[in-house]
Amino acid sequence: MSKxxxxxxxxxxxxxxxxxxxxxxxxxxxxLTSKTSRAAGRLVVVSWGGNYRVGVExxxxxxxxxxxxxxxxLIDTPDLAKVKAQVMTKNVEWDVFDVVGPMGFTGSKNGYWxxxxxxLFDSKDLIAPVTKDMVPFYGFTGGFCYDSKKHPExxxxxxxxxxxxxxxxxxxxxxxxSETLEVALLADGVPADKMYPLDIERAFKALDRLKPHVGKWxxxxxxxxxxxxxxxxxxxxxxxxxxxxxxxxxxxxDFAFDENLIGLEYLxxxxxAPNKTNAMKFLQFAMRPENQAALMNHLANTPASKKALxxxxxxxxxxxSNPGNPKHVVSNDMWWADHYDDVSRRFKEWALT
Amino acid sequence: MTQKKDALLYVGPATLFLFLVILVxxxxxxxxxxxxxxxxxxxAYTQLFESVLFRRTLWTTFEISILASLGSLLLGYPVALxxxxxxxxxxxxxxxxxxxxxxxSILVKSFAFTxxxxxxxMVNTFLSWLAGSPVExxxxxxxxxxxVGMTNYLVPFVVFPVLxxxxxxxxxLYQAAEIMGAKPPRIFFRITLPLSLPGVAAAVLSxxxxxxxxxxxxxxxxxxxxxMLSNLVDFYTRETLDWNMASAIGVILLGIVTxxxxxxxxxxKFGARPRTAAV
Numbered sequence: 001m002s003k004x005x006x007x008x009x010x011x012x013x014x015x016x017x018x019x020x021x022x023x024x025x026x027x028x029x030x031x032l033t034s035k036t037s038r039a040a041g042r043l044v045v046v047s048w049g050g051n052y053r054v055g056v057e058x059x060x061x062x063x064x065x066x067x068x069x070x071x072x073x074l075i076d077t078p079d080l081a082k083v084k085a086q087v088m089t090k091n092v093e094w095d096v097f098d099v100v101g102p103m104g105f106t107g108s109k110n111g112y113w114x115x116x117x118x119x120l121f122d123s124k125d126l127i128a129p130v131t132k133d134m135v136p137f138y139g140f141t142g143g144f145c146y147d148s149k150k151h152p153e154x155x156x157x158x159x160x161x162x163x164x165x166x167x168x169x170x171x172x173x174x175x176x177x178s179e180t181l182e183v184a185l186l187a188d189g190v191p192a193d194k195m196y197p198l199d200i201e202r203a204f205k206a207l208d209r210l211k212p213h214v215g216k217w218x219x220x221x222x223x224x225x226x227x228x229x230x231x232x233x234x235x236x237x238x239x240x241x242x243x244x245x246x247x248x249x250x251x252x253x254d255f256a257f258d259e260n261l262i263g264l265e266y267l268x269x270x271x272x273a274p275n276k277t278n279a280m281k282f283l284q285f286a287m288r289p290e291n292q293a294a295l296m297n298h299l300a301n302t303p304a305s306k307k308a309l310x311x312x313x314x315x316x317x318x319x320x321s322n323p324g325n326p327k328h329v330v331s332n333d334m335w336w337a338d339h340y341d342d343v344s345r346r347f348k349e350w351a352l353t
Numbered sequence: 354m355t356q357k358k359d360a361l362l363y364v365g366p367a368t369l370f371l372f373l374v375i376l377v378x379x380x381x382x383x384x385x386x387x388x389x390x391x392x393x394x395x396x397a398y399t400q401l402f403e404s405v406l407f408r409r410t411l412w413t414t415f416e417i418s419i420l421a422s423l424g425s426l427l428l429g430y431p432v433a434l435x436x437x438x439x440x441x442x443x444x445x446x447x448x449x450x451x452x453x454x455x456x457x458s459i460l461v462k463s464f465a466f467t468x469x470x471x472x473x474x475m476v477n478t479f480l481s482w483l484a485g486s487p488v489e490x491x492x493x494x495x496x497x498x499x500x501v502g503m504t505n506y507l508v509p510f511v512v513f514p515v516l517x518x519x520x521x522x523x524x525x526l527y528q529a530a531e532i533m534g535a536k537p538p539r540i541f542f543r544i545t546l547p548l549s550l551p552g553v554a555a556a557v558l559s560x561x562x563x564x565x566x567x568x569x570x571x572x573x574x575x576x577x578x579x580x581m582l583s584n585l586v587d588f589y590t591r592e593t594l595d596w597n598m599a600s601a602i603g604v605i606l607l608g609i610v611t612x613x614x615x616x617x618x619x620x621x622k623f624g625a626r627p628r629t630a631a632v
Contacts, residue, residue: 079591080591080594081590081591081594084594084596106594110594170472175577176592214577215494216494216576217576217577219572219573220572220573223573226467227467230467230468230471230473230474231471231472231473232467232471232472232473232493340592340593341593341595344588344592344593345406345593348406348580348588349405349406349409351577351578351580352405352406352409352410352413352577352578352580353405353409
């Protein structure tokens with residue numbers, strides 16, 4: 001240290017300063033983000049965009065912020081790949097994650113979620129059990145839609161959907177195995193209560209029959225309804241919430257309520273979430289019956305809380321399916337968690353041939 | 354020596370930046386493709402080449418990319434030719450027409466195409482009106498839909514390089530040819546076309562390479578058989594969370610593109626030699 005700084009060989013100085021800057025450049029974003037998100041009174045909730053976001057904001061985020069003095073930041077589109085990246089690099093920025101069943105259980109298997117204290121929730125009030133790291137949020141209803149002006153004599157069941165002689169026209173199904181295999185088995189006569197474990201061979205055989213009549217295998221959910229609106233497709237797999245929005249926009253789109261597939265949406269807290277305490281409070285808050293009802297007034301899905309069902313506005317309630325109806329299939333996410341990868345790959349291969 | 358130092362000063366920051374944002378993540382991707390669990394292995398690669406899904410998708414990707422590239426060349430070359438012939442002022446105005454679609458979001462354009470090409474879309478309605486009877490040409494959710502969407506996107510990428518090489522041709526060559534009595538077709542095939550080949554090669558290379566990574570268009574306008582490698586990467590990354598496989602596909606894709614680029618570079622150098630001698 002007795003040497004003056006100017007005596008430092010220039011190259012060494014450049015090397016040293018360069019590597020410091022390099023380290024700073026790599027490290028800075030992580031330090032900055034974790035510092036800001038760890039500030040007291042914040043919560044980052046990942047949820048879906050569009051109307052859905054408005055619902056979550058009005059029914060949950062704003063009242064939660066008011067009650068607990070916590071600023072809630074909503075982020076669109078839950079992406080499990082991003083969760084994996086965050087947990088893997090130990091650079092977690094999200095707290096609460098709004099997740100579809102199969103995705104949620106995959107995350108659970110990989111250890112992406114914090115353990116939940118079951119005492120936080122009224123388990124007797126819920127339509128599905130609380131798992132070790134996820135709480136059921138609501139049920140969404142899958143079925144098919146059609147233009148009622150174009151098809152006044154519409155198919156009612158999945159067997160009708162498969163009956164191209166009686167109901168000619170083009171079909172659309174989802175470009176993925178989950179949901180699609182279930183409706184194929186319903187069409188093939190498998191009763192709803194004997195659905196799981198799925199008879200995969202039988203499902204693919206049933207799909208083989210319909211394959212030539214499927215005009216589009218849909219990746220993007222909005223297309224499930226927009227293709228029917230533009231007359232491209234006659235009968236399309238979709239969800240009640242989408243049909244409700246289309247009807248409210250003045251479209252003549254109808255939904256078949258006889259045989260539905262009910263999928264569960266869950267809430268989870270990311271492992272190592274920076275605002276874990278607030279996140280747990282938020283989960284508990286979201287599951288209170290009155291809040292569930294307020295949210296479902298926006299989303300028109302089936303609340304996970306049974307008590308909430310009666311509090312929902314009557315004109316919204318007509319869009320909700322009853323998970324207790326024996327004709328409806330409630331998606332078995334545990335089964336899918338174990339088989340998702342293999343069956344999905346097979347489905348993709350099947351679609352290409 | 355000072356020149357070298359100067360060069361380092363100018364090029365250094367950009368090089369360092371590129372190193373950080375490209376090479377480091379690329380290294381990570383390569384590492385992920387070779388690292389299963391706790392050990393090194395080629396398992397992902399062997400698994401991929403045994404997989405029907407991958408082999409078919411690879412083939413489809415080649416097919417679509419090459420077709421889309423050639424289609425764009427056929428559509429873009431005449432445009433460039435016309436632009437090269439008009440006055441500089443007119444060219445500037447026409448250029449805007451090429452640039453507007455180029456600046457429009459690919460997602461917006463894809464959704465617009467579903468309205469245009471649909472069963473009862475504008476094109477079919479027009480065809481029905483022409484024919485006097487209902488016409489339903491299937492143009493959506495098949496290869497044709499993908500081609501229309503992709504060429505629409507790629508045409509500007511053909512126009513720019515081809516125009517550049519057309520403008521670089523010495524005017525006196527045309528005059529000389531005319532004086533010698535050459536007719537327009539002969540002038541085109543003996544002068545214009547050969548001298549524009551470097552631009553054509555650049556256009557074909559960049560459009561093919563770009564097509565290989567297409568994602569939105571095949572997903573929105575394609576049918577079940579129009580799955581490209583990027584869609585497969587998405588499937589492995591986000592649906593099955595198998596980053597090992599996704600990375601391996603990424604590395605293979607990069608390899609193919611690199612080989613193609615090197616090949617075209619060679620071709621260009623080889624083609625350039627006799628031409629300079631002739632001129």
